[in-house]
Amino acid sequence: MIAGILLAGGRGERVNSKVPKQFMKLGDKYLFEYPLESFRMSNIFEHIVLVVPKDWIDFVKVRTPSDIHVIVGGDTRSESVRNALDFLEKFKPDFVVIHDASRPFLKLSLLRRIVKSVLEKGAVTAALSCADTMVEFENFVYVDRERYVRIQTPQAFRFDIIKKAHEKRKNWRDDTQPVVECGFSVEFVKGDPFCFKVTYEEDIELARVIAYRWHMIFEEDASLSKNLLQR
Ligand code: CTP
Ligand code: MG
Numbered sequence: 001m002i003a004g005i006l007l008a009g010g011r012g013e014r015v016n017s018k019v020p021k022q023f024m025k026l027g028d029k030y031l032f033e034y035p036l037e038s039f040r041m042s043n044i045f046e047h048i049v050l051v052v053p054k055d056w057i058d059f060v061k062v063r064t065p066s067d068i069h070v071i072v073g074g075d076t077r078s079e080s081v082r083n084a085l086d087f088l089e090k091f092k093p094d095f096v097v098i099h100d101a102s103r104p105f106l107k108l109s110l111l112r113r114i115v116k117s118v119l120e121k122g123a124v125t126a127a128l129s130c131a132d133t134m135v136e137f138e139n140f141v142y143v144d145r146e147r148y149v150r151i152q153t154p155q156a157f158r159f160d161i162i163k164k165a166h167e168k169r170k171n172w173r174d175d176t177q178p179v180v181e182c183g184f185s186v187e188f189v190k191g192d193p194f195c196f197k198v199t200y201e202e203d204i205e206l207a208r209v210i211a212y213r214w215h216m217i218f219e220e221d222a223s224l225s226k227n228l229l230q231r
Contacts, residue, residue: 010077034104042112051083077173096162107225109224133145
């Protein structure tokens with residue numbers, strides 16, 4: 001059984017808006033509803049957990065289908081993940097896919113690539129190569145961009161691996177970090193530029209442009225990637 005965790009428990013401080021970015025309107029939907037729809041449309045998950053800040057629970061519950069488990073997040077991303085893992089324990093999932101709700105444009109092809117890979121490898125993340133010249137800016141050192149990848153979400157793990165990795169209760173940047181610290185290897189799966197993280201104010205503008213055409217982009221991708229994961 002595969003479970004999905006959608007993280008919307010942050011405050012979105014870098015966007016500088018009154019409401020957390022995941023609850024901003026993008027076209028006709030709230031930002032968090034985009035990846036939630038991708039999760040639901042994929043038919044991959046037996047359980048979907050949506051993690052939100054305590055004071056947004058009511059707002060989210062009235063807008064969310066009743067089969068989605070809406071739970072309260074923690075002070076950090078890692079805590080929010082742990083809350084979701086603890087919640088899921090009773091359902092005994094075999095695998096879990098974790099995704100930032102602040103990455104609204106999640107194609108089914110990417111989800112399918114991630115799931116296909118985790119079934120075999122046990123720990124995977126979406127990642128993109130670096131196209132721009134990379135410089136360590138303090139000393140203007142030009143680094144070899146071929147040696148770096150940019151890690152995105154979704155990330156997916158065998159449930160026992162991610163539970164064990166989170167035992168230390170530290171605060172990590174993402175969920176591959178504790179898994180690697182625990183000695184497991186993490187497989188890279190080709191990410192997607194559409195799956196960027198809305199982080200700063202200007203990202204909202206870009207997201208609004210994509211939102212306008214998202215329905216078509218999503219549908220076309222879904223039909224092209226139909227055969228990627230035969231279930
Ligand atoms: N997140 C979470 N719980 C937290 C912090 C973050 O569930 N306590 C989620 C965010 O909602 C987001 C994802 O983790 O979907 C990635 O975090 P980020 O993009 O950094 O979002 P925020 O922490 O909300 O933004 P900022 O760092 O600018 O405050
Ligand atoms: Mg943050």
